[in-house]
Amino acid sequence: MGTGARSRGGEAPAGMRNGPGRTGRDWTRRPMGLPAARSASYSRGDGGPDVRRGSPRPRFPGTGVPMGVEIRVEGLRKSFGRQVIWEDVSFTVPAGEISALLGPSGTGKSVFLKNLVGLLRPDRGHVYVGGGDVPRLAENRLYEMRRHFGVLFQDGALFGSMNVFDNIAFPLREHTRKGESEIRRIVLEKMDMVGLAGSEHKLPGEISGGMKKRAGLARALVLDPDIILADEPDSGLDPVRTAYLNQLFVDLNAEMGATFLIVTHDIGTARVLPDNLGLLFRRGLVMFGPREMVLSSTHPAVNQFFNARREGPIGMAEEKDLADVANEAQAPLAMPGPIPPQLMPSDGSVRPSMRRPGAWLREHGVTPPPGSFIDGQGNDWRAEWEELTAARRRPE
Numbered sequence: 001m002g003t004g005a006r007s008r009g010g011e012a013p014a015g016m017r018n019g020p021g022r023t024g025r026d027w028t029r030r031p032m033g034l035p036a037a038r039s040a041s042y043s044r045g046d047g048g049p050d051v052r053r054g055s056p057r058p059r060f061p062g063t064g065v066p067m068g069v070e071i072r073v074e075g076l077r078k079s080f081g082r083q084v085i086w087e088d089v090s091f092t093v094p095a096g097e098i099s100a101l102l103g104p105s106g107t108g109k110s111v112f113l114k115n116l117v118g119l120l121r122p123d124r125g126h127v128y129v130g131g132g133d134v135p136r137l138a139e140n141r142l143y144e145m146r147r148h149f150g151v152l153f154q155d156g157a158l159f160g161s162m163n164v165f166d167n168i169a170f171p172l173r174e175h176t177r178k179g180e181s182e183i184r185r186i187v188l189e190k191m192d193m194v195g196l197a198g199s200e201h202k203l204p205g206e207i208s209g210g211m212k213k214r215a216g217l218a219r220a221l222v223l224d225p226d227i228i229l230a231d232e233p234d235s236g237l238d239p240v241r242t243a244y245l246n247q248l249f250v251d252l253n254a255e256m257g258a259t260f261l262i263v264t265h266d267i268g269t270a271r272v273l274p275d276n277l278g279l280l281f282r283r284g285l286v287m288f289g290p291r292e293m294v295l296s297s298t299h300p301a302v303n304q305f306f307n308a309r310r311e312g313p314i315g316m317a318e319e320k321d322l323a324d325v326a327n328e329a330q331a332p333l334a335m336p337g338p339i340p341p342q343l344m345p346s347d348g349s350v351r352p353s354m355r356r357p358g359a360w361l362r363e364h365g366v367t368p369p370p371g372s373f374i375d376g377q378g379n380d381w382r383a384e385w386e387e388l389t390a391a392r393r394r395p396e
């Protein structure tokens, strides 16, 4: 894949350093009560540059990689009739980074993505993207704004009667005045990127679930979006296909520098793929922040969810009986599982937004859970990082 240079593998970016100021942690101590946080803010700016077409995209410092656009969400609330889905959601999806949003079924993750692109309107609140506030954009500006998003829907959302090529070409024919030869060049390039070369003439009914997802992803990429939203891209995929898809996201982010927000139920994906993690629960955003912050958290819902445990406030029907939660509160605190090394681009280069393993923990005086950063070969990535990345950084 591409030639863009990138080299900043280092500490957490400035705006991400405002996590809780904790000191060394005793893993056996239960935190005082259930934190009731409904929102988390890791704002890195004012909504980013104006991304109307024609303005040059900023680049990651010291690299040739263009940087995507941040999404800043403030005080968002959404209900359907009397059903409040979530409220007071505030956080920033950092530009050019990979973020993942998780939460028990029905907590409104898909509804949240639809609010970001203006397919649904919130009751109140703001979604700032590239100088505009999505819920308040007039229809023509909203149409223009959507060109900055590439959206991968759960099932790929392909038109059954069109072959793969025409499905992927659809946004180019709909949104641009490009000629057919230019469209062909772009479509084949994106098909190649997602490993679908040679499948142009197949109908969606003739390809596997994984191929449909990749076709949906190629279609999301054809307008060179600044932001890619993916709604459960791994649903229905076997673990091997999921691993390939995750690697593809990492490689695409390394190549394009776009901002990725991925909704997933897959804890394995959440633990190794993103730079940032968020959890929706109890009609709000419980936590959003750097992967190491979330995976080392002892917040009961966060700890329970990201370690896939039964013990904690999340029950089968979203919330547990309060008596059960009170009983469990007597038990010693379950230690977060080891934080795995983050997935590297397949060419071994360093993505601009990747942080040195353990950087956030060290900066905040948090002891890593035992066994953290050890890969399948037994290498400790905190020790190996400098050596490995120095050899693998691409020249500018």
Ligand SMILES: Nc1ncnc2c1ncn2[C@@H]1O[C@H](COP(=O)(O)OP(=O)(O)OP(=O)(O)O)[C@@H](O)[C@H]1O
Pocket: 080, 085, 103, 104, 105, 106, 107, 108, 109, 110, 111, 112
């Ligand atoms: N257009 C709509 N009208 C009314 N209710 C809706 C609409 N869209 C979604 N909902 C409701 O909003 C809630 C959240 O749905 P959503 O699909 O966003 O959940 P989710 O977290 O993505 O779930 P899952 O993980 O199971 O995919 C559900 O109760 C759903 O029924």
